[in-house]
Amino acid sequence: MRDELTLLLHDLERELRLQDRWQPGEPPAAALRSTEPFAVDVLDFDQWLQWILLPRMHELLLRQLPLPDNCAMQPMAEEFFAADDSQGQRIVALLAAIDALLTQHHGGIN
Structure with a gap:
């Protein structure tokens, strides 16, 4: 399960880069400490x-820590990419796969 998640996270990063959504400069430190869902x-x-999900998930995988057991990123992605063409939908599909994988395995260390 962890290997599959690692591949999905790499695919997500690759897709963000391909769509020119990857930003070279880090946001202000305060932005990375937001307590709002998805730092909206x-x-x-x-x-x-880019700045919160991917680094945190990679850290959990690297350190063999428990993974989240209830993810629901797909609805937020659908809302954010609603006006986009099929490119945004590829990101939605990747997040749906990540949601399903994490929810199915209940965050256990597999």
Whole structure:
């Protein structure tokens, strides 16, 4: 399960880069400490993916820590990418796969 998640996270990063959604400069430190879901008060959703989700998930995998057992990123992604063409839908599909994988395995260390 962890190997599959690692591949999905790499695919997500690759897709963000291919779509020119990957940003070279890190946002202000305060933005990375937001307590709002998806940091909606300070970041766009694609920024949240890059600066919060991907680093945290990679850290959990690297350190063999328990993974989240209930993810629901797909609805937020659908809302954020609603006006986009099929490119945004590829990101939605990847997040749906990540949601399903984490929810199915209930965050256990597999």
